[in-house]
Amino acid sequence: MTAVRIPHDRRPRADRARQVADVLRQQVVRGAFGTGALPDERLLATEFAASRNTIREALTILRAERLIERVPSVGTLVVNQKYCHGLDRLMGLAEMLHEHGTVTNEVRVAGLLRPPRSVASRLRVPDGGSVIYVERLRRLNGSPLSLDLTYLVPDIGRPLLEQDLEHRDIFALIENVSGHRLGTAEVTVEAVNADAHSAAVLDVPEGAALLVAERLSRLDDGRPVDLEFIRFRGDRLTMRARLSRDEEGAR
Numbered sequence: 183m184t185a186v187r188i189p190h191d192r193r194p195r196a197d198r199a200r201q202v203a204d205v206l207r208q209q210v211v212r213g214a215f216g217t218g219a220l221p222d223e224r225l226l227a228t229e230f231a232a233s234r235n236t237i238r239e240a241l242t243i244l245r246a247e248r249l250i251e252r253v254p255s256v257g258t259l260v261v262n263q264k265y266c267h268g269l270d271r272l273m274g275l276a277e278m279l280h281e282h283g284t285v286t287n288e289v290r291v292a293g294l295l296r297p298p299r300s301v302a303s304r305l306r307v308p309d310g311g312s313v314i315y316v317e318r319l320r321r322l323n324g325s326p327l328s329l330d331l332t333y334l335v336p337d338i339g340r341p342l343l344e345q346d347l348e349h350r351d352i353f354a355l356i357e358n359v360s361g362h363r364l365g366t367a368e369v370t371v372e373a374v375n376a377d378a379h380s381a382a383v384l385d386v387p388e389g390a391a392l393l394v395a396e397r398l399s400r401l402d403d404g405r406p407v408d409l410e411f412i413r414f415r416g417d418r419l420t421m422r423a424r425l426s427r428d429e430e431g432a433r
Contacts, residue, residue, distance in 0.1 A: 199239035202230050206240060210249050211264045211420050220250065220258040248417045262417060265322070269423035272367050272399065274351030275320060275328065283323035287348050291317040294336070301333050304398055305406050314339025316347065319383055322418075326384045329413040338407050353399070356407060365402035371395045371421055374413075384415050391416035 206226075209215065220226070226237045241258060244250045251261045265282055267275070276285040297305075297313045307313055314334040320327050332352060334342065341359045342352065357363055374394050381388040392413045399408040 195233070195236050195239060198232055198236045199243065202226075202232055202236060202240035203243040205230070206244060207247070207249065210244070210260055211266065213263075215260055218260045219256070220260070222257060264418055264420050265327075266422045267414070267419055269369060269371075269421055270425075272353070272364055274353040276351045277353070279322060285327075285351075286321050286324075288319040288321070289316065289347050290319060291315065292343055292347065294340075297333055301409060304409055305333060305335050307335060312336055314343065316342075316352070318347065325418075327415055327418055329380060329383055331411040333409045335405075335407050352408065356399075356401075360401060360407070362401040362403060364407075365400050365404065367397050367399040369395060369397045373416070376413075380413055384413065386415055386417070393419060393421065395421075 206220070220241075221229070223234050223237045223241075226232075227234050230237065232240075241250065241252075245252070248262050249260065249264070250258050252258050263282075265279055267278055279285055293315060294312050295315045296310070297307065297315070299309065301307075301313065302309065302311060305313060314336055316330075316332045316334065316339075318330045318332070320330055334352075334356075338356055338359050342355050345355050345359075347355075353364055372394055374392050376384065376386050376388055376390045376392050378388050380392065381390060384392070386392075393416050395410070395412045395414065397408075397410045397412065398406055399410075400406050
């Protein structure tokens with residue numbers, strides 16, 4: 183077989199560094215570096231067929247994301263683990279991350295309020311009606327992970343105020359109170375920069391990357407019961423889903 187010669191990569195070094203950083207980031211997320219130490223720059227340069235300067239620039243990107251740190255006389259170490267939040271099942275955060283430690287909730291606000299019309303409409307609450315609003319700072323192993331703003335229909339939300347909102351997922355409580363299983367949810371995820379208040383609560387620099395998930399959850403009978411706006415720390419969480427392409431769509 184005749185070898186195919188690949189032309190010398192003439193792209194700017196910043197482009198090549200970003201390419202290297204994307205692959206290394208996923209290796210960090212998936213726990214590929216069991217000891218917590220990345221291979222040295224020489225080995226990485228060989229692995230990626232890149233210059234040492236390109237590798238250094240890629241590592242600088244990951245340091246800025248607070249995933250790794252250079253430790254003198256030791257090497258480059260993973261210092262901040264990212265956790266996977268699956269998007270292919272409807273699960274609460276504690277259910278999703280139970281294998282990584284303990285999720286606890288600091289309930290910042292909980293009570294009855296009159297929602298904006300857009301929220302009332304999505305929850306099928308009549309104009310002028312009220313909902314239960316719960317705001318929680320959620321921690322994993324004591325460290326801030328997300329800020330959750332939750333609107334609940336009143337007949338289900340009121341009994342939840344008497345439950346243990348500090349240690350239990352709202353999803354499990356909804357199912358207990360309603361006597362129904364949750365069925366489906368509509369989820370939208372986007373990236374935003376942390377405003378001053380969110381940054382202070384989540385212990386990140388102002389302007390840091392956050393993932394904001396909007397999720398409208400329904401019972402198994404189709405009734406909408408829970409509308410959430412969740413700000414996740416972008417340096418601690420990654421979203422993952424398994425997708426399939428049906429035969430009709432494969433053209």
